Amino acid sequence: MxxxxxxxxxxxxxxxxxxxxxxxxxxxxxxxxxxxxxxxxxxxxxxxxxxxxxxxxxxxxxxxxxxxxxxxxxxxxxxxxxxxxxxxxxxxxxxxxxxxxxxxxxxxxxxxxxxxxxxxxxxxxxxxxxxxxxxxxxxxxxxxxxxxxxxxxxxxxxxxxxxxxxxxxxxxxxxxxxxxxxxxxxxxxxxxxxxxxxxxxxxxxxxxxxxxxxPEADDGKEGEAKTExxxxxxxxxxxxxxxxxxxxxxxANGNDLAWAGRLVEFYEPERTVPGRRTLMGAFREEEGLLAKDGIVGNLVALIGDLGLRSCSRTFLKHVCEGPLHENPLAGSEDFESASQVKLSTGGAVCLVAYWVFSSTIFDADHPQPEMNIFPDHYAVLDKFLQDDAHAQIQQSPGTVEALVTIGFWLHANKFVSANPNTPLTNPTTSPEDPTSDFMRYIHLVTLIALFHPKLHVRNAASTLAGQVLHSDPSDDDRLKVLYDLLENCTFASLKARAITWLREELIAASTEKLHQATAFSTPQALETVQYVVFPNLDFLVEDTNLEEVVEYLVTNAPFLMQAVNLGLFLWSSPEKWKAVLPANMDATVRQRWFEPLLESIERVQKESKSSDVELGPLEGELAVLKGRLEDLAAKEGFTGGKGV
Missing domain, CATH: 1.25.40 (Serine Threonine Protein Phosphatase 5, Tetratricopeptide repeat)
Structure with missing residues (x-):
């Protein structure tokens, strides 16, 4: 102006x-x-x-x-x-x-x-x-x-x-x-x-x-009562x-609502660190976080006022089996009937997640979905993440957290499979690969554990993946998933998690009263995975330059640490685990994995001081890793008491 x-x-x-x-x-x-x-x-x-x-x-x-x-x-x-x-x-x-x-x-x-x-x-x-x-x-x-x-x-x-x-x-x-x-x-x-x-x-x-x-009322009947x-x-x-x-x-995508993280704290309070404020506590005490819960509650109440108050099979079919509607209002000015109007699929997922979350955390009176992880949750998870999962997780973090929230609630309430006594697979799965759906589900959840921007969601996804893995009644399925992750996954953090799941399977098999031997109560499991848990590391000491050794150690540090921890777990009590340890596994691991790894760590620690190679945080990680290796070397079950 x-x-x-x-x-x-x-x-x-x-x-x-x-x-x-x-x-x-x-x-x-x-x-x-x-x-x-x-x-x-x-x-x-x-x-x-x-x-x-x-x-x-x-x-x-x-x-x-x-x-x-x-x-x-x-x-x-x-x-x-x-x-x-x-x-x-x-x-x-x-x-x-x-x-x-x-x-x-x-x-x-x-x-x-x-x-x-x-x-x-x-x-x-x-x-x-x-x-x-x-x-x-x-x-x-x-x-x-x-x-x-x-x-x-x-x-x-x-x-x-x-x-x-x-x-x-x-x-x-x-x-x-x-x-x-x-x-x-x-x-x-x-x-x-x-x-x-x-x-x-x-x-x-x-x-x-x-x-x-x-002034432009149709038919000039502005003042007359009309029935629409x-x-x-x-x-x-x-x-x-x-x-x-x-x-x-x-x-949900624009705010950190911590549904999954709070459910983990509710179901597994032993995971919380004493003295550290929990997510549940933060959302009770901080005004800004209270406001977020209030806004979501009002949005859900509004949706109920508009007619969506129950979790009907028709609604769940839309969520789980229907096409993905990301922008349902596009072209809506041309719609002629209500049947042409679809709901946001992501919004529907968030609604179901809030229903189960608030029913659990707030003891609210919301409908509970009649669904199972297989096939219902798997179907909607696959629908959202089948194309460029990394981009989808980054662009829709709230919707993805809602998916984890639903899965976590389903598992906690034992809604894992419509057929609980059979392997977690789809009847239409190829007979050549009967575990493909189950493996695909674990793969999708572990991608969330890897790529989600919020730590509490990554932790919840990792926990969910492990829970579902352990829920499959087929030990062959579980072993196949673990081997696939350890052999083919390129992310050290997920491979480390797979080792943790392996240890949990061994412990469960040793404590359960089994009517027959399983893969995890016999040497079968460790025979299958020992060469991917403890791979041959001779290449680290065979004319490999220092920069390449450092790069390998940086990339694989979490995986290497969990492998050492598994070794300490097994060979600290070799008599206890005698039934599952393959013959001569200690000697094989010692020769092809332990010795070259320890030698490469000592080389990096020594030569980095006189070279241009900057170790940064790796220096501390290597010190811890070397200490754990030395602890393993001291275990009589691993080295016959001979030490390093």
């Missing part, structure tokens, strides 16, 4: 806005005068002028973009929403929202905006969004048309494009909007999910009796439900 003398003198600007009203000037001239004199000081006068419904219908829509950035303009914008031409104003609000969506995210500019606000009085992006949501709630209530779903579809798509899940205030504004559009009154969250996030709702605070009629087509009503409700599931998924 141009700076004029009137801008610097509010009294002159106020006079101009009051005196230049039509018919003193035509509407185009008057609009120019208003826009060139906008400032916080003139807003009360402008709001008085806008009470003229005829004038507001002429110029109100053109003021939206400029007013929304002006502090204190919410009253003027509310008047425009109540008196302006609703169809024209909606288009301008949506256009403004699209431009708002192109602005920098609130997280990136929050501090800068706070500073600017104090100096210049700027309106934040979040405040603009909240005001526009209030306007949309008013405007949609005013439009009288045979097919209001077409306006609604466009609005919901645009709102979703501008919505930022990291903002609790934006999310609360979206919840208010859906409550207004659906005719459902907002209800307070449960005490266990108390949220302190409150935002202004223009629609709720005003008097709807002040709304002007729709029930199919149209159903379509609108389904659009709102689809939108709500999209928002839930966005919110």
């Amino acid at each position: 141009a700076t004029t003398e009137l801008d610097r003198d509010p009294s002159k600007a106020i006079t101009a806005i009051r005196d230049a009203r039509p018919p003193a000037t035509d509407r185009f001239t008057y609009l120019t005068i208003v826009e060139s004199n906008l400032s916080p000081e003139v807003l009360p006068t402008l709001n008085e002028v806008l009470q003229d419904a005829g004038l507001t219908q002429e110029i109100g829509w053109d003021l939206v973009y400029n007013l929304v950035s002006l502090p204190g303009s919410s009253s003027c914008l509310e008047t425009i929403a109540r008196l302006g031409n609703p169809r024209e104003v909606i288009l301008k609000v949506l256009e403004t929202l699209e431009l708002l969506g192109e602005e920098e995210g609130y997280e990136a500019d929050d501090e800068a905006e706070t500073t600017k606000e104090k100096k210049e009085g700027d309106v934040t992006k979040t405040e603009k969004f909240i005001t526009l949501m209030g306007m949309l709630a008013i405007l949609h209530g005013r439009i009288k048309t045979k097919y209001p779903s077409r306006f609604l579809a466009q609005t919901l798509q645009t709102v979703l494009g501008a919505y930022e899940a990291g903002s609790e205030e934006m999310t609360a504004a979206v919840i208010n909007l859906v409550h207004s559009l659906s005719g459902k009154r907002a209800r307070p969250p449960l005490p266990s999910r108390k949220s302190s996030v409150n935002v202004t709702n223009l629609d709720a605070r005003g008097d709807r009796g002040k709304n002007a009629p729709d 087509d029930p199919d149209e009503t159903e379509l609108q409700q389904k659009l709102l439900l689809s939108f709500a599931t999209c928002v839930l998924e966005r919110y």
